[in-house]
Amino acid sequence: xxxxxxxxxxxxxxxxxxxxxxxxxxFQSELNALLGxxxxxxxxxVYGQSPHSRxxxxxxxxxxxxxxxxxxxxxxxxxxxxxxxxLFIVPTIIEE
Amino acid sequence: MVRYxxxxxxxxxxxxxxxxxxxxxxxxxxxxxxxxxVCPVCLGLxxxxxxxxxxxxxxxxxxxxxLNCQIAYDxxxxxxxxxxxxxxxxxxxxxxxxxNPIGYQGWLGIPVKGGGTKRIAIRRxxxxxxxxxxxxxxxxxxxxxxxxxxxPLMEIVTEFPPDIESADEARDYLVQLRSILVxxxxxxxxxxxxxxxxxxxxxxxxxxxxxxxxxxxxxxxxSFRAVHQGVLFEVARQSAVLDRGERVVxxxxxxxxxxxxxxxxxxxxxxxxxxxxACPDLAPMHFEKDWVERQRSELPELPLAxxxxxxxxxxxxxxxxxxxxxxxxxxxxxxxxxxxxxxxxVVCNWMNADxxxxxxxxxxxxxxxxxxxxxxxxxxxxxHLADISRxxxxxxxxxxxxxxxxxxxFATGAMPSRLVEQRGLTQVSDASLIQDAVARVIEDNPxxxxxxxxxxxxxxxxxxxxxxxETEGRANPSLVQEEMRRQLEK
Numbered sequence: 001x002x003x004x005x006x007x008x009x010x011x012x013x014x015x016x017x018x019x020x021x022x023x024x025x026x027f028q029s030e031l032n033a034l035l036g037x038x039x040x041x042x043x044x045x046v047y048g049q050s051p052h053s054r055x056x057x058x059x060x061x062x063x064x065x066x067x068x069x070x071x072x073x074x075x076x077x078x079x080x081x082x083x084x085x086x087l088f089i090v091p092t093i094i095e096e
Numbered sequence: 097m098v099r100y101x102x103x104x105x106x107x108x109x110x111x112x113x114x115x116x117x118x119x120x121x122x123x124x125x126x127x128x129x130x131x132x133x134v135c136p137v138c139l140g141l142x143x144x145x146x147x148x149x150x151x152x153x154x155x156x157x158x159x160x161x162x163l164n165c166q167i168a169y170d171x172x173x174x175x176x177x178x179x180x181x182x183x184x185x186x187x188x189x190x191x192x193x194x195x196n197p198i199g200y201q202g203w204l205g206i207p208v209k210g211g212g213t214k215r216i217a218i219r220r221x222x223x224x225x226x227x228x229x230x231x232x233x234x235x236x237x238x239x240x241x242x243x244x245x246x247x248p249l250m251e252i253v254t255e256f257p258p259d260i261e262s263a264d265e266a267r268d269y270l271v272q273l274r275s276i277l278v279x280x281x282x283x284x285x286x287x288x289x290x291x292x293x294x295x296x297x298x299x300x301x302x303x304x305x306x307x308x309x310x311x312x313x314x315x316x317x318x319s320f321r322a323v324h325q326g327v328l329f330e331v332a333r334q335s336a337v338l339d340r341g342e343r344v345v346x347x348x349x350x351x352x353x354x355x356x357x358x359x360x361x362x363x364x365x366x367x368x369x370x371x372x373x374a375c376p377d378l379a380p381m382h383f384e385k386d387w388v389e390r391q392r393s394e395l396p397e398l399p400l401a402x403x404x405x406x407x408x409x410x411x412x413x414x415x416x417x418x419x420x421x422x423x424x425x426x427x428x429x430x431x432x433x434x435x436x437x438x439x440x441x442v443v444c445n446w447m448n449a450d451x452x453x454x455x456x457x458x459x460x461x462x463x464x465x466x467x468x469x470x471x472x473x474x475x476x477x478x479x480h481l482a483d484i485s486r487x488x489x490x491x492x493x494x495x496x497x498x499x500x501x502x503x504x505x506f507a508t509g510a511m512p513s514r515l516v517e518q519r520g521l522t523q524v525s526d527a528s529l530i531q532d533a534v535a536r537v538i539e540d541n542p543x544x545x546x547x548x549x550x551x552x553x554x555x556x557x558x559x560x561x562x563x564x565x566e567t568e569g570r571a572n573p574s575l576v577q578e579e580m581r582r583q584l585e586k
Contacts, residue, residue, distance in 0.1 A: 014369055016179045058379040065114050065151035068121040070133045076242075077131060086130040087239030090181040092232065 003031050100300040100338065102331045103308055104260040106269055108252045110283040111226060111291040112152050118225045118248035119146030119189065119378075126289050130241035138246035140185030146377055148173070152223060152248035153198070153381065154391070155282040159250060160199020160221040161392045162276055169385065171198050173223075173378045177371045181240050182228040190224035190251075192372040197222035198381075201255075204276070205400060206268040207414075213400065216269050217255035224249050250282070257308055263327035267320050270294055275399045279424045287318045294323055298330040300338070309334070310344040314358060316351045326351045329358055402427055410440035419448045429462045429478050438482035439489055446481055450499055454506045475509035476502070483512045492516060496569045527579075530563075530571055534579045537562040548584055556580060 008028045012019045019027065070076075073086055082089035114124055120137035136144035160167060174196075175187040191197045199221030205213035228245040230238050252273065260266050274292055277283040285292050299311035312330060317323045329351075334344050349358040374380075397405070399421040406417035421427045426447070433443045455461060455474060463473035484502060487493045493501065493516060501512040537559055538545055548555045556577070563576045 014178070014371075054374065054376055054380075056379070059382045061147060061379040062150035062153070063116075063121065063147040065116055065149055066121055067116045067123040068135070070122045070135050071139075073129070073131050076134045076139060082237070084233070084239060086132075087231070087241055088131070088181075089233075089237050089239055092236060092238050093181065093230070 003028060003035060098339070099303040100331070100335050101303055102261060102263075102327070103258045103299050103301070103311075104262075104266045104327055105256060105258040105297045105311070106252075106254045106260060106266060107295045107297065107313075108270065108273060109226075109293045109295075110250045110252070110277050110285075112155050112248040112250055112282055113284055114149055114151050114155070114248055116149060117246040118149050118152055118223070119246055120144075122246065124247050125243075126286075126291070128243060130239070130243060133243040134245070138184070139242060146189070148378060148381075149248060155248075155280070156198045156221060156223045156250050157383065157388065157391055158280055158395065159252075159277065159282055160202065161388070162280060162395055162398060163199065163202040163204055163218050163221060163252070165199030165202030165218065165221055166195070167383060167388050168196055168198055168200065169383050169388070170380060171196055171383075172380045173375045174372045175375045176224075178369070180227070181238065182230045182245070184228065184242055184245055188224060188227065189375055189378070190372075191220075191222035194220075204269065204272055206265060206272050207400065214259070214265070216259045216265075219253045219255040221250065221252050224251060263324045263331070266296055266327045267324040270323055271320060272400065275422070279396065279399050281424075287320070290318065293318070296323060296327055298327055298334070299344070300331055300334045302338075309338075310346050312344065312346065312358075313348045314351055315348060315361060316353075318353075322351055322353060325356055326358065329356065333358065396424070399424075399427070406430075406440075410434070410444075412440065412444055416444050416448060419452075420444060425462055429481075433478035433481045433485070436479050436482035438478070438485035442485040442488060443481050446484060446498075446502065450502055451476065451481065451506075454503070458506075474506060476505050480505045480512060487512055487516060491572065494569070494571070494573055496564070496573075500569070527575070529567075530575055530579050531583075533563045533566045533571065534576065534583050537566065537580075538583055545584065556584070559584075 005024055005028055008024050008031060009019075011031075012024070012027070077083045077086070077088065080088045111124075116122060117124055117133075117138055120135050122133045122135050122138055125133065137146055157167065171191065173189050174192040176190045176192070177187040179186055194200065197220040200219065202218040202221065203215045204218060205215055208214050226244050226247040226249045228240050228242040230240055232238050254260065254269075260269055274283075274285045274287075277292070278285040283292055287293070294317050295313055295315055296317070297311040297313040299309040301307060301309045312334070314326045314330060317326050330349070337344050348361045350361045351358050403414070403417045403421045406412050406420060407414065410417075412420070420430050430440075430443060430447060433447075434440050451462075454476075458474070460472055460474040463470070463475075463477060480502075484498050484505075487501070488495060488498050493512075498512070501515055504510055504515060505512055541559060541562065544555045544558055548559070560573065560576050560580055563580065564571055564573065
């Protein structure tokens with residue numbers, strides 16, 4: 001299992017990361033090392049096991065439809081880089 | 097020239113009418129100061145854990161049942177991963193898969209001209225969460241308000257290939273769907289506030305071909321009319337593209353209400369780019385079959401079925417009965433009034449005309465029951481309309497007096513039959529009284545009387561009006577008409 005440079009470029013675009021060619025190559029080898037671990041998992045015998053997506057057997061964890069107090073706005077915004085009029089400010093999105 | 101057949105798939109998002117959000121207990125509301133209904137969970141702060149809102153889940157189950165869906169007895173939430181500033185966690189919690197969404201493989205009937213219904217197949221009804229709102233600032237940059245982030249959102253998607261084949265059907269589908277959602281009390285249906293949003297995807301294919309064309313998705317449609325106009329526009333635009341020998345490009349287009357045209361918004365990420373996976377923070381859902389069946393049995397009669405019953409049971413026409421089922425309280429008001437002895441047709445006429453007008457003008461709504469204590473509810477109860485219906489049908493009052501009585505009942509809550517007793521408003525059917533009044537009017541109006549006698553028959557309406565005024569509106573108008581004609585033609 002290995003990942004091509006184009007795939008790294010694609011994943012970087014989805015993550016909104018701007019990488020230069022040298023970084024792409026570096027990530028390609030790091031990601032390939034990560035994917036190598038899946039080869040180990042492939043070696044495990046899972047015959048007769050049903051697929052699971054989580055380790056806990058919990059189901060139907062619900063909350064009632066009540067409200068709780070929200071954060072004071074100052075706290076909600078305190079870690080934001082830029083704020084204005086109670087809004088989080090982000091750069092204008094340019095559609096690709 | 098080639099004729100093209102449109103196909104329209106419908107993706108509808110409905111914000112659920114819960115008190116709190118989907119995975120946290122921040123309140124749900126429209127408008128208000130930005131970022132005042134947010135907490136660590138809906139802001140996606142590290143370490144915060146989501147807990148699903150039971151009421152939202154139940155609303156989706158009820159909707160799925162009302163839309164004739166299969167229910168997924170086991171269902172999980174997935175993460176749909178993408179980066180956008182209105183999405184605080186970097187993923188939207190949603191439900192992926194063919195048979196994992198709470199509801200799948202259902203249908204909705206839309207009325208067909210000339211009677212009957214057409215079934216529109218529904219692929220899935222699933223539960224997810226809404227995003228925040230982005231606003232572009234004139235000074236540059238964008239502002240983000242997360243008040244809406246995490247509001248429970250139900251997505252209802254039609255089957256492919258779509259059964260909807262015209263702009264009319266697209267609108268009718270949305271009208272029916274909205275009416276069911278509002279009827280069930282799961283969504284307020286306010287398209288102008290964005291609590292009900294519709295994104296049709298439109299494709300065309302040449303007549304005779306069974307291969308579906310490339311589709312475009314339309315956004316920013318916030319009224320039934322916009323949906324209708326938008327689909328018409330896209331069909332015409334795509335037809336022109338194909339006629340020029342070009343290809344339709346798969347894209348998302350926005351609807352511009354003021355120019356009534358669509359424009360390119362973005363090319364979408366492909367499904368695998370969303371890297372869906374089961375959300376490890378949320379436990380799977382399991383519904384017991386008994387519980388689902390109980391929900392099914394507790395569903396109310398739905399608007400279209402009720403409308404058909406009103407036509408069958410009370411002999412009302414499609415238009416009148418359609419108005420009655422435009423709202424559940426309104427329909428129940430009607431049935432209660434009939435149960436209390438009102439005549440169906442008379443009650444229906446008064447509700448759809450005078451009563452509706454009074455409510456519109458005052459901004460009030462029809463009350464649910466006589467005991468209800470709410471200032472926005474009108475003082476007129478089903479019993480009042482049943483009373484008016486009786487007074488009219490037994491000839492106690494004419495419709496002009498009935499209208500006054502309704503006006504008074506509306507203002508004070510007084511029962512019309514009591515007002516009649518107190519004021520002696522009983523309709524005058526006494527022949528001698530009417531004869532005298534008619535004779536007086538003929539004597540006082542020689543001009544119009546001559547006109548009538550020289551052939552201008554229409555003048556009789558004027559003369560009858562005079563008699564009605566003389567009797568303060570209480571005379572039986574058909575008896576007056578009869579007597580007027582008798583005396584004039586003497």
